[in-house]
Amino acid sequence: MILSPKDKITTPQAAVIVINFILGTGLLTLPRSSTEKVHTPDVWISVILGGAIAIIAGVIMVKLSQQFPEKTFYQYINDIVGKWVGRLLSLVVICYFLTTSGFQLRAMAEVIKYLLLEGTPTWAIIMIFMWVSLYLIIGGINPIARLFEIILPLTVILFLVVTFMSIKIFEIDNLRPVLGEGIIPVLKGVKTTALAFSGPEIMLLLLPFMNQPKKAVKALIVGVSIPLIFYVITVVMVIGALSVDGVVMRTWPTLDLIRSFEISGLIFERFESLLLVVWIMQIFATFTITYYAAALGLAQLSKKSIHPFMFGLLPILYIIAMIPRNINDLFKQGDFVGNMALFLFGLLPLLLLIISRIKGGKYETNT
Amino acid sequence: MKEWISKIGKKGKVTNNDKLEATTSQDTTGQFTDNFILNLEMVKQEIGHNWDVHFREFNLGRTGIRSIIIFVDGLSDKDLIDKHIMPSLMVDFSAEYKQDLPYLKGGISKEFIKNEVLSISEVEEVRSIKEFTSKVLTGSTALIMDGSLNALILGTTKLKTRTIEEPVSEALVRGPRVGFTESLSDNTSFLRGSGEIENLSLVKFQVGKRSKKDLVVAYIKDIVDPELVQEVENRIKKIDMDSVPESGYVEQLIEDNYLSPFPQVQNTERPDRVIAALMEGRVAILLDGTPFALIAPVTLSMMLQSPEDYYERWIPGTFIRMLRYLAAILALFTPSLYIAFISFHSGMIPTKLAISIIGTRSGVPFPALIEALFMEISIEILREAGLRLPKPIGPAMGIVGGLIIGEAAVQAGIVSPVLVIVVALTAISSFSIPQYSAGFTIRILRFPAMLCAATFGLYGVILFFLFMASHLVKLKSFGVPFLSPAVPYRLSEWKDLMVRMPLMMMKRRPKMMHTKNPIRKG
Numbered sequence: 001m002i003l004s005p006k007d008k009i010t011t012p013q014a015a016v017i018v019i020n021f022i023l024g025t026g027l028l029t030l031p032r033s034s035t036e037k038v039h040t041p042d043v044w045i046s047v048i049l050g051g052a053i054a055i056i057a058g059v060i061m062v063k064l065s066q067q068f069p070e071k072t073f074y075q076y077i078n079d080i081v082g083k084w085v086g087r088l089l090s091l092v093v094i095c096y097f098l099t100t101s102g103f104q105l106r107a108m109a110e111v112i113k114y115l116l117l118e119g120t121p122t123w124a125i126i127m128i129f130m131w132v133s134l135y136l137i138i139g140g141i142n143p144i145a146r147l148f149e150i151i152l153p154l155t156v157i158l159f160l161v162v163t164f165m166s167i168k169i170f171e172i173d174n175l176r177p178v179l180g181e182g183i184i185p186v187l188k189g190v191k192t193t194a195l196a197f198s199g200p201e202i203m204l205l206l207l208p209f210m211n212q213p214k215k216a217v218k219a220l221i222v223g224v225s226i227p228l229i230f231y232v233i234t235v236v237m238v239i240g241a242l243s244v245d246g247v248v249m250r251t252w253p254t255l256d257l258i259r260s261f262e263i264s265g266l267i268f269e270r271f272e273s274l275l276l277v278v279w280i281m282q283i284f285a286t287f288t289i290t291y292y293a294a295a296l297g298l299a300q301l302s303k304k305s306i307h308p309f310m311f312g313l314l315p316i317l318y319i320i321a322m323i324p325r326n327i328n329d330l331f332k333q334g335d336f337v338g339n340m341a342l343f344l345f346g347l348l349p350l351l352l353l354i355i356s357r358i359k360g361g362k363y364e365t366n367t
Numbered sequence: 368m369k370e371w372i373s374k375i376g377k378k379g380k381v382t383n384n385d386k387l388e389a390t391t392s393q394d395t396t397g398q399f400t401d402n403f404i405l406n407l408e409m410v411k412q413e414i415g416h417n418w419d420v421h422f423r424e425f426n427l428g429r430t431g432i433r434s435i436i437i438f439v440d441g442l443s444d445k446d447l448i449d450k451h452i453m454p455s456l457m458v459d460f461s462a463e464y465k466q467d468l469p470y471l472k473g474g475i476s477k478e479f480i481k482n483e484v485l486s487i488s489e490v491e492e493v494r495s496i497k498e499f500t501s502k503v504l505t506g507s508t509a510l511i512m513d514g515s516l517n518a519l520i521l522g523t524t525k526l527k528t529r530t531i532e533e534p535v536s537e538a539l540v541r542g543p544r545v546g547f548t549e550s551l552s553d554n555t556s557f558l559r560g561s562g563e564i565e566n567l568s569l570v571k572f573q574v575g576k577r578s579k580k581d582l583v584v585a586y587i588k589d590i591v592d593p594e595l596v597q598e599v600e601n602r603i604k605k606i607d608m609d610s611v612p613e614s615g616y617v618e619q620l621i622e623d624n625y626l627s628p629f630p631q632v633q634n635t636e637r638p639d640r641v642i643a644a645l646m647e648g649r650v651a652i653l654l655d656g657t658p659f660a661l662i663a664p665v666t667l668s669m670m671l672q673s674p675e676d677y678y679e680r681w682i683p684g685t686f687i688r689m690l691r692y693l694a695a696i697l698a699l700f701t702p703s704l705y706i707a708f709i710s711f712h713s714g715m716i717p718t719k720l721a722i723s724i725i726g727t728r729s730g731v732p733f734p735a736l737i738e739a740l741f742m743e744i745s746i747e748i749l750r751e752a753g754l755r756l757p758k759p760i761g762p763a764m765g766i767v768g769g770l771i772i773g774e775a776a777v778q779a780g781i782v783s784p785v786l787v788i789v790v791a792l793t794a795i796s797s798f799s800i801p802q803y804s805a806g807f808t809i810r811i812l813r814f815p816a817m818l819c820a821a822t823f824g825l826y827g828v829i830l831f832f833l834f835m836a837s838h839l840v841k842l843k844s845f846g847v848p849f850l851s852p853a854v855p856y857r858l859s860e861w862k863d864l865m866v867r868m869p870l871m872m873m874k875r876r877p878k879m880m881h882t883k884n885p886i887r888k889g
Contacts, residue, residue: 012856116712116826128823132830136837146840147833149854273715273825280829 008211011219013145017206018223020148020285022054022199023155023230025107025334027279028254030196030231031238033331035247038189041175044235045186050193051228058200058220061349065204067356069213073204074300080356087301089348093204094297096340098313100198101290102320103333105129108283110327111252115276126321130314133284137292137310141209144288151281158278159230162258162271163237169261170240195338196231199286200224201345205293251327291317397496403433403513410437410511413500420503428484429459433513442506444525447487452508452521455484477515489522501579526550534636534658536803541678546636551581551655557638558585558651564642565589572603574617574654578610582617585641585651592648592881598845599650599663614654614661621663623843628811630804631844633662633669640674646887648880650845664845666879668853668864670805671695676867684867691799692865698796698809702739703820703828705789709735711824723785730780736821738782742790743817745772747810750794851879 009017034043068076073093078086109125117125136147179186203220207213238253241260247253258272295313299306324330399406414420419440427434434456438448460483481490489507493499494517503509506524531553534546547554555569566588574582582603586596602621611617614634622631635641636658641651644662652661662669671691676684709728713721731738749768753761773791776782793813800806812835819827842849852860860877862868876882 010855112826116824120823125823125826128827128830132834132837135834136840139837139841143837143840146848146850146854147836149856150836150840150850273712276825277829280826281833284833 007140007142007209009141009145009206009209011210011212011215013149014203014206014210014216014219015222015226016148016152017145017202017289018058018199018220019226020151020155020282021202021289022197022224022227022286023282024104024286025283026196026227026231027159027234027282028111028252029107029331029334030193031235031247031253032250034189034192034196034235035239035244037192038185039244039248040181040185041177041239041244042179042186043189043193043239044175044232045179046189046193047196047231047235048228049186049190050195051197051224051231053190053194054197054200055221055224057194057346057349058203058224059217060353061200061345062203062207062216062220064349064353064356065207066213066216067353068207070208072208072296072300074297077352080352080359090297090301092340093344094294094301096337096344097290097294097297098317098320099333099337099340101287101294102317102323103330103337104283104287104290105317105321106324106330107334108280108287109321110330111255111276111279114252115255115272122322123318126318129284129287130317133288133291134310134314136288137295138307141206141292144292147288148285151285155278155282158274160233162275162278163233165271166237166241166257166261169257170237171243172240174240174243175236191342192338193231195341197224197227198338198341198345199227201341202289202293204345204349205296398494399496399499399511399516399518401514401516403511406511406518407435409496410499410509413496414503423453425453425457427456427480427512429457435511436508437503437511438508438523439504439506442504442525443508443523447523447525448508451486452510452523455486456480456510460484477512477517477519480510480512481519485519485521487521487523491520491522492517493520494518505579528553537635537637537640537673537801539637539673539675539678542674543637543639545638547638547653547658547660549656549658551583551653554638554653554658554660555583555585558642558645561638561642564645567645570600572600574603574606574608575611576607576609578612580611581655582611583653585645585653587645587648590646590648590876590882590884591650592883595648595650595664595845595881599652603652611654613657614652614659617652617654618661623845627838627842628808629667629839629842629849630670630802630808631663631665631842631849633665633802634659634804635662636660637674643674643677647876648882664843664847664880665849666844666847666851667839667849670802671800673801677870681867681869688867689865691801694796694799695809698793698800698806699813699816700828700832701789701793701796702743702813703816703831704825705786706735706739706817707820707824707828710821715825724783727785728783731783733781734821735786736817738786739790739817740814742772742776742782742786743793743814746790746794847879852877 030047031043034046038046065073065076068079071079074090077089080086081089105126106122108129109122112125113120113122136143200220200223203216207216210216210219234254238257239247241257242250242253250256255272255275258275291310291313295306295309298309298313324333399409411422414437415422417439419442420437421440422435422437424433424435426432436448436452436456438445477492481492491502493502499509499518499520502520506526508521508523510519510521512519526549528548528550531548532546533544537546545557547557558564558567558569564587568586568588570584572582572584573579584596584599584603599621603617606617606620608616608620618630618632618634619625624631632652633644638660641660641662645651649662649664652663654661672688673691676688679687708716709724713725716724728735733741745768749765749772752768753765756764773787777784777787797806797810800809816828816831819831821827823830839850840848840854848855851857853864857878859875860879862872863877874887875885876887878885
């Protein structure tokens with residue numbers, strides 16, 4: 001118990017990691033980005049479809065990883081496609097994680113500058129954030145999982161409180177008609193919404209850390225379903241309150257929703273500070289886990305200790321975060337990350353699963 | 368018996384079975400010999416220069432055997448020596464001696480003295496001078512007899528103890544009024560005496576290289592995780608210090624992370640608290656000379672619990688406990704949130720409130736941070752001064768200081784009245800935490816929180832929270848995660864975390880302790 005600290009996480013912890021990974025910028029941007037594509041009030045159907053796709057993709061990734069329950073993606077990919085292709089793919093995945101975390105970092109800094117600290121330079125906002133994150137990940141996967149377990153209940157409570165307070169300006173008519181223009185617009189938005197659920201890919205790395213890898217599918221389904229509920233609530237409330245046209249106009253529609261009502265008589269009349277608390281914590285979670293995933297990848301590729309990579313990645317992440325010149329560039333970067341995810345975690349795991357199944361029996365002993 | 372029979376004729380000497388021993392053992396330096404004069408010389412050289420060491424020479428049982436008892440004035444129980452030891456040694460026991468054994472002129476065996484003459488419970492033989500002196504200097508009485516190779520050590524230690532008082536640092540409205548005292552044997556007797564506890568083990572250790580002190584590790588054998596006991600004992604054995612004056616030393620030397628602001632071992636003056644911890648499978652450490660016992664491992668939630676939560680019915684228990692959590696959060700974050708909202712996000716507080724706060728602050732020449740720091744530090748100084756002052760003037764000074772700081776500072780326009788409320792709230796909240804050392808942690812941590820708030824506003828406060836949480840999730844106390852059972856989630860144990868559910872629902876001991884026997888008996 002004391003002398004052999006096993007770095008294992010429980011099934012609920014795995015689910016919590018997936019939840020916290022998924023919830024991130026999406027909370028603030030999903031209503032706009034998806035409504036832009038769909039242009040009808042049926043966005044919530046797109047969100048549900050997107051979640052379903054994420055679950056399917058996630059299950060494929062879990063099935064793939066379950067063939068090698070002792071190894072992470074970076075390790076077993078060599079067994080499937082050979083050393084060189086494997087290394088290349090690992091590097092691409094690492095790049096994906098780095099870009100994602102850089103994107104989260106910058107998105108966070110932009111919102112903070114917009115809402116909280118107008119005069120503070122971006123570098124200061126980013127650096128202090130990275131340091132706290134570095135301090136956490138030095139401890140390994142277990143502290144990360146535990147911190148996420150602290151963040152999650154706070155998120156759920158504060159988020160529900162804030163969203164349900166906006167029920168005052170909620171107009172059900174804004175959500176009508178359901179499927180008024182048929183299913184086609186809904187499908188157009190599915191790609192965007194599915195990308196908001198990027199996060200199940202962490203299962204590729206998480207499996208060897210789980211004390212019951214067999215329950216990974218369960219963890220994944222719970223892990224995607226809870227953000228799905230959150231996203232549906234967000235989209236419904238935002239569109240219900242601001243209407244489709246109102247949503248498209250705004251950069252951060254969720255925040256504008258919270259800012260658009262005041263409830264007098266309570267300590268705070270405006271609740272965006274509470275939403276921001278939730279949101280900063282969620283971004284922190286997403287950033288931390290992607291940062292850790294990238295460092296883990298580099299460490300496993302080079303078969304060296306992970307700590308130098310954690311420190312070494314700090315400046316790289318900073319540079320990635322500072323690349324976009326403005327907020328539009330940032331969203332483009334986000335789209336790029338999304339497309340990367342679509343290929344890496346939508347198609348690739350399926351291919352790998354098929355290849356490993358064809359190659360057959362060699363690894364089956366592990367499952 | 369045969370041995371001493373063969374030694375007939377050694378006039379005026381206690382016969383000796385140790386003779387063989389003496390010749391076989393090579394190294395006899397620093398050990399007693401059979402030469403009484405030499406022995407006495409050695410002892411006198413070692414400790415004779417101390418004024419409080421008393422030598423009393425006499426003849427043993429009218430036999431003419433030279434003997435001496437040595438004791439330290441004040442440490443040894445003179446009453447016991449005068450009434451039991453001296454009379455029994457000086458009375459003529461030759462008659463009695465004659466009855467069952469052939470009369471030996473002047474030859475008396477050490478065993479006889481030990482078994483038939485001395486009417487006290489603790490008797491021990493020592494050979495080396497070093498051991499001898501350490502025993503004598505801790506209150507035992509030594510008896511050296513002419514001809515004996517070993518000195519007899521008689522347990523006459525009598526420490527001056529105070530009467531049992533109510534614990535000062537952990538007052539309760541309801542609950543036993545018993546607090547630990549400075550005497551280790553008293554303290555262990557509280558544990559033993561509070562109802563018969565099955566399998567309560569009290570294992571003794573010695574700490575301190577120069578000033579040796581007894582330390583007892585207490586646990587319940589069939590509940591506690593043996594690995595935990597092993598770990599505690601290992602850490603105690605590793606303590607390498609000249610002297611260990613208080614259990615705070617032990618605490619600091621065995622804790623997991625000395626850089627952490629959070630105490631990872633709990634200290635308590637309450638025997639009932641220790642017993643409750645033992646019943647949960649924890650280990651208690653009692654040190655001689657201090658009323659503070661240590662409990663390990665601890666979790667953050669224990670810092671916010673009081674035995675009273677369990678003595679009261681569960682509804683008030685739950686209410687009080689939640690109140691304490693709220694108080695801890697308030698004590699930690701109110702001043703920093705005040706700074707953040709005043710200096711960065713005044714738009715986020717309700718307009719009317721904002722106007723009134725800004726109105727009262729209009730004359731204040733300092734930024735919110737300086738204003739808050741000024742007040743918080745004054746309050747801390749006031750608290751510290753109140754502790755140090757003699758008891759009769761302490762409260763008076765507190766009132767005066769409070770008046771000056773609150774009323775006068777506001778009137779002078781140095782601080783705003785809202786801040787006075789904030790500071791008062793913080794101070795009161797921090798004192799409502801039942802553990803003094805945990806309250807300290809929170810009071811210290813609110814200063815970095817204020818600095819974060821002053822640099823980054825609300826964002827800084829959130830990051831400070833995340834940083835603190837990151838630290839807490841990494842922290843372990845003897846292998847038990849500091850935040851358990853909150854995280855990792857153990858839903859079945861949340862009924863004793865923020866709330867205190869009815870006692871009959873708490874059938875199991877905390878799982879994080881890996882107890883051998885998970886079901887609470889009875």
